[in-house]
Amino acid sequence: xxxxxxxxxxxxxxxxxxxxxxxxxxxxxxxxxxxxxxxxxxxxxxxxxxxxxxxxxxxxxxxxxxxxxxxxxxxxxxxxxxxxxxxxxxxxxxxxxxxxxxxxxxxxxxxxxxxxxxxxxxxxxxxxxxxxxxxxxxxxxxxxxxxxxxxxxxxxxxxxxxxxxxxxxxxxxxxxxxxxxxxxxxxxxxxxxxxxxxxxxxxxxxxxxxxxxxxxxxxxxxxxxxxxxxxxxxxxxxxxxxxxxxxxxxxxxxxxxxxxxxxxxxxxxxxxxxxxxxxxxxxxxxxxxxxxxxxxxxxxxxxxxxxxxxxxxxxxxxxxxxxxxxxxxxxxxxxxxxxxxxxxxxxxxxxxxxxxxxxxxxxxxxxxxxxxxxxxxxxxxxxxxxxxxxxxxxxxxxxxxxxxxxxxxxxxxxxxxxxxxxxxxxxxxxxxxxxxxxxxxxxxxxxxxxxxxxxxxxxxxxxxx
Amino acid sequence: xxxxxxxxxxxxxxxxxxxxxxxxxxxxxxxxxxxxxxxxxxxxxxxxxxxxxxxxxxxxxxxxxxxxxxxxxxxxxxxxxxxxxxxxxxxxxxxxxxxxxxxxxxxxxxxxxxxxxxxxxxxxxxxxxxxxxxxxxxxxxxxxxxxxxxxxxxxxxxxxxxxxxxxxxxxxxxxxxxxxxxxxxxxxxxxxxxxxxxxxxxxxxxxxxxxxxxxxxxxxxxxxxxxxxxxxxxxxxxx
Numbered sequence: 001x002x003x004x005x006x007x008x009x010x011x012x013x014x015x016x017x018x019x020x021x022x023x024x025x026x027x028x029x030x031x032x033x034x035x036x037x038x039x040x041x042x043x044x045x046x047x048x049x050x051x052x053x054x055x056x057x058x059x060x061x062x063x064x065x066x067x068x069x070x071x072x073x074x075x076x077x078x079x080x081x082x083x084x085x086x087x088x089x090x091x092x093x094x095x096x097x098x099x100x101x102x103x104x105x106x107x108x109x110x111x112x113x114x115x116x117x118x119x120x121x122x123x124x125x126x127x128x129x130x131x132x133x134x135x136x137x138x139x140x141x142x143x144x145x146x147x148x149x150x151x152x153x154x155x156x157x158x159x160x161x162x163x164x165x166x167x168x169x170x171x172x173x174x175x176x177x178x179x180x181x182x183x184x185x186x187x188x189x190x191x192x193x194x195x196x197x198x199x200x201x202x203x204x205x206x207x208x209x210x211x212x213x214x215x216x217x218x219x220x221x222x223x224x225x226x227x228x229x230x231x232x233x234x235x236x237x238x239x240x241x242x243x244x245x246x247x248x249x250x251x252x253x254x255x256x257x258x259x260x261x262x263x264x265x266x267x268x269x270x271x272x273x274x275x276x277x278x279x280x281x282x283x284x285x286x287x288x289x290x291x292x293x294x295x296x297x298x299x300x301x302x303x304x305x306x307x308x309x310x311x312x313x314x315x316x317x318x319x320x321x322x323x324x325x326x327x328x329x330x331x332x333x334x335x336x337x338x339x340x341x342x343x344x345x346x347x348x349x350x351x352x353x354x355x356x357x358x359x360x361x362x363x364x365x366x367x368x369x370x371x372x373x374x375x376x377x378x379x380x381x382x383x384x385x386x387x388x389x390x391x392x393x394x395x396x397x398x399x400x401x402x403x404x405x406x407x408x409x410x411x412x413x414x415x416x417x418x419x420x421x422x423x424x425x426x427x428x429x430x431x432x433x434x435x436x437x438x439x440x441x442x443x444x445x446x447x448x449x450x451x452x453x454x455x456x457x458x459x460x461x462x463x464x465x
Numbered sequence: 466x467x468x469x470x471x472x473x474x475x476x477x478x479x480x481x482x483x484x485x486x487x488x489x490x491x492x493x494x495x496x497x498x499x500x501x502x503x504x505x506x507x508x509x510x511x512x513x514x515x516x517x518x519x520x521x522x523x524x525x526x527x528x529x530x531x532x533x534x535x536x537x538x539x540x541x542x543x544x545x546x547x548x549x550x551x552x553x554x555x556x557x558x559x560x561x562x563x564x565x566x567x568x569x570x571x572x573x574x575x576x577x578x579x580x581x582x583x584x585x586x587x588x589x590x591x592x593x594x595x596x597x598x599x600x601x602x603x604x605x606x607x608x609x610x611x612x613x614x615x616x617x618x619x620x621x622x623x624x625x626x627x628x629x630x631x632x633x634x635x636x637x638x639x640x641x642x643x644x645x646x647x648x649x650x651x652x653x654x655x656x657x658x659x660x661x662x663x664x665x666x667x668x669x670x671x672x673x674x675x676x677x678x679x680x681x682x683x684x685x686x687x688x689x690x691x692x693x694x695x696x697x698x699x700x701x702x703x704x
Contacts, residue, residue, distance in 0.1 A: 362639025385515030
């Protein structure tokens with residue numbers, strides 16, 4: 001829950017000044033974009049796959065209620081317990097109740113952005129249930145008492161050295177910045193937790209309507225263990241995770257890993273069809289599926305932004321975003337950062353809570369160009385800007401400037417006169433041959449000097465022929 | 466061929482030399498040009514800031530001013546995108562819509578006009594030195610113009626072309642973004658300037674004066690020796 005308007009500008013300024021963070025972000029995002037580019041160039045039919053994925057998602061979202069009901073009935077038939085949560089707090093409450101019923105005091109968790117939306121760890125801790133993040137990145141973030149700064153790489157903002165220091169401080173081990181050694185330390189702790197945990201919680205990458213299957217895409221194997229070791233598994237998904245057919249995975253599996261980490265396929269692709277059956281020896285006894293709305297169905301009604309529900313959370317738009325690369329995920333104030341965050345945060349939390357976000361983009365369009373499901377992200381930001389203006393959320397000063405600008409541009413005479421006025425002001429205030437010092441521009445850049453004559457003047461005076 | 470010039474307000478006020486250079490190249494290629502003197506701004510700043518009412522008023526005005534034109538050429542990918550890509554998102558009058566439907570396909574960005582419409586890649590320009598090229602975002606991603614400027618640059622006599630790192634990464638201008646988030650914008654521009662300098666180029670070329678305003682502002686603050694140049698200015702060298 002956001003308790004007040006997100007202060008992106010303030011946070012971004014602070015994060016921009018943190019040299020360590022800048023370097024960590026630069027290293028990590030340039031690594032992922034290079035890998036992605038390599039993986040994508042090796043697939044000649046990439047653009048066709050994107051179009052196909054877009055069409056499948058369109059079909060799923062256009063008939064969302066239908067496919068969700070189909071999924072529910074198939075999953076229920078396979079033995080799952082399906083719970084529909086309208087709000088994040090309802091979803092968290094349901095999970096806490098299941099934990100209580102099972103008498104669980106320890107929960108192992110796989111990476112799930114939906115659980116971040118639900119602020120599930122806080123809810124569990126409030127009920128004296130210990131949540132343990134088992135995704136290495138999430139484990140680091142939890143140890144540091146922070147939130148993920150990236151959709152797929154939660155601890156992307158930290159360097160090896162920072163993680164080494166964190167481990168030595170919190171886990172009492174000798175300092176090391178060797179990833180292998182750090183992973184081994186985390187593994188030793190997590191193995192025990194896996195054995196003791198009564199409940200495993202995961203997210204869901206895809207929910208197949210046709211078969212009721214839950215699909216999980218992970219790299220470390222801990223996600224899968226959350227679904228096999230504990231007696232109860234709770235899977236959390238937003239309503240937009242449903243896809244019509246099992247065969248659609250053919251398209252999404254090709255796109256997701258390549259977009260996200262530059263892999264052909266992640267190390268683990270887990271497909272779950274209900275809890276353990278009587279004749280089976282493995283798997284949880286109970287499988288709960290929590291389907292969360294949390295504002296998503298309102299997005300359905302917004303014609304210009306509803307395609308944001310096509311998102312498969314690959315994180316590619318974050319990695320290529322020149323703004324994200326410099327200010328990091330925490331600047332965006334809520335669960336989802338980067339371009340996709342700038343679209344869905346205002347939509348899910350209300351534009352008045354996040355009105356700075358749609359403006360925090362140079363509209364370069366790199367996000368839309370890499371999106372594996374072809375979400376027109378940067379054009380959505382433009383629509384959200386309009387919505388901020390229509391809701392009178394922009395400053396009175398800005399509204400006047402735009403009015404004045406439009407009034408000037410509608411009158412060629414006035415437009416030309418203001419150009420000449422600018423030149424005269426420059427002549428009085430600026431050193432010869434230099435431009436004026438302009439607020440909000442000149443701190444780090446020189447402003448161009450106005451020439452004595454505009455093109456219009458040159459033309460009128462016959463100097464162009 | 467006869468065309469009408471669309472000289473964006475930024476070019477008109479700050480960089481008239483760009484439009485003058487464009488005229489010189491067009492003349493060399495035997496293109497006749499006219500200039501509708503009532504033109505001001507296409508409305509992009511209002512549109513990008515979310516003020517559709519003001520943007521629509523300026524779009525209507527633009528379409529009225531350019532009503533007599535058949536073919537229009539502009540030295541800006543950004544302003545051409547505004548008309549071609551974003552005007553259709555506005556609620557235009559029937560008359561405005563009609564003009565847009567007719568004019569939209571006949572509105573060209575300068576490099577695209579030379580290469581695809583005139584089928585010219587060598588205008589006979591000469592430039593002694595190393596040149597790198599920055600892909601302006603609107604030109605690249607809205608208009609999908611990537612090869613045309615490079616073809617034109619490569620064919621300048623005496624010129625050595627060199628690509629910079631991350632040539633397709635935004636310079637950080639982004640219209641009002643540059644003044645709403647000056648720190649982020651400057652940080653982006655600084656990385657762009659560093660990439661430009663690493664090539665050892667004598668000049669950096671782009672097709673949008675807005676990007677060049679950002680790049681030039683940063684290069685100048687860094688006291689860099691690299692000269693920022695619009696493609697039209699490069700192509701007018703030696704002709």
